[in-house]
Amino acid sequence: MKTASAAAGQSSKAAPPHQVGGSAIAKNSWVLLARIVIVAGLDDLLFVPFFLAEHSVTQAAMNLFSAGLYAVIHRLLKHRRNRLAVALIWAEVFGHATIGTLLSGWNSGYFFYLLMFVPTIAISMPRRRAIILIAWLWAYFIALMILAATLHPLAPIGHAALVFLQAYNATVLIGMVTYFTLMYRRLAIAAEQKLQRLATTDPLTGLLNRRSTIEMAARSIAAAERGSADLSFILVDIDHFKLINDRFGHKAGDGILTTVAAELSELIRGEDILARWGGEEFLVVLPDTPIEGAAELATRFQERLTAFKPQIGDIHVSISLTMGISTLAPGESFDAAVARADQALYRGKDQGRNRIILDTGNTGSPQDKVTAA
Structure with a gap:
């Protein structure tokens, strides 16, 4: 009762x-x-x-x-x-x-x-x-x-x-x-x-965080080594992000980060790994993908974000990306492969940003693709 x-x-x-x-x-x-x-x-x-x-x-x-x-x-x-x-x-x-x-x-x-x-x-x-x-x-x-x-x-x-x-x-x-x-x-x-x-996960964007990405990438590396498949990495950086924060405030900057994360998420495959790597950087891990395929995806990233101009107040903000790409070499560690993508990214920044730089590792010299701003 x-x-x-x-x-x-x-x-x-x-x-x-x-x-x-x-x-x-x-x-x-x-x-x-x-x-x-x-x-x-x-x-x-x-x-x-x-x-x-x-x-x-x-x-x-x-x-x-x-x-x-x-x-x-x-x-x-x-x-x-x-x-x-x-x-x-x-x-x-x-x-x-x-x-x-x-x-x-x-x-x-x-x-x-x-x-x-x-x-x-x-x-x-x-x-x-x-x-x-x-x-x-x-x-x-x-x-x-x-x-x-x-x-x-x-x-x-x-x-x-x-x-x-x-x-x-x-x-x-x-x-x-x-x-x-x-x-x-x-x-x-x-x-x-x-x-x-x-x-x-990263609480702001909902993407994987660095720790979980490293764990998942380890499984991708093991699978790639077993099947002798290519494993590529794209390190993505939002150009002039600090200026966006300084001009419009951190809340607007957070909005740009979530927007970029959502746009990148729509372009990757189900088996790909997309993570917020830190600050305004994102890392994409691409199983069974050669460096040429990674470069094609990076180009789609750049085209999508260049065409997408989010509005902050009354202003439409232009977004461009600088990206470094590497492919896992035989016997190479995850950290070493990502470090090469990071070095390629910084070469792109030194060359004026809004660029896609391919680090071919031991197979040749670095290549770059310039996307007009």
Whole structure:
């Protein structure tokens, strides 16, 4: 006859939505609690005729009072008075479980609602406080059990009604514990996935970060060595990016970075690796691609970004790229191959930017392709 106790335990340590910056989980927990409060109130209200049919006016009145109290709690949640609302839920559940047990006896199953607090206390509170509260809850539970065994039910109901009430309360306990366990598991998985994304991606552009790129590139290098395939690298740098930051501000600069990242992402293949390498630099790893194929892709990069002129305020900003390209030589390390692409990139900058420079390694001298600004 209660569905709010587990939710109250889960939410009692959560900060209100306005105190948790960008936390959708915290906000959703309070929305969920408000919905459960409505269900709990309706549940109590629907049991009023049941107890009246069993001639238990006291329990009918208790359920009517609980339904009204849940209406008050819902209003408190609506007005963000969350702490008081949770305190009233705890008081209602403990009071209802205690009084219901004394009125109908231990076999009514009202004590099940006290057990709902155990997993939620353990999940939502610091260890020391959780242990203290669970110990207190255990003591209260044992005392209530002894008291119920000592006293006769104060307002007994029929045997069939008692069996139904016990089965219903047990069903609610199992259902709610299962629901909140699954919800906690889902949130834990989502949090783990978020941490994984934060560990492997650049938060601004959403591209792979340097660490995860090195790990993925190692697998690409191993595959290339096994299959004697070409593996090429394009190091991309946005020309005059510092001037964009100085003139329009870092927020505009961040917008340019995300724009370039999105445009580059549209031109690569599914097996290619695109990463933010640092600052205004991007690295593209191209499995099974010779240096000529990498140069063709770099040309498409340059054409796309030259044609795309993002607007900052009333000004359309021209973007050009300088790129250095290398291909993995036999026995060469990832760092060495990228370093050659980096050296080619800086030769392009020294020659006036807006250039694609190919470093052919041991196969010949560096080549360059100039794209008109």
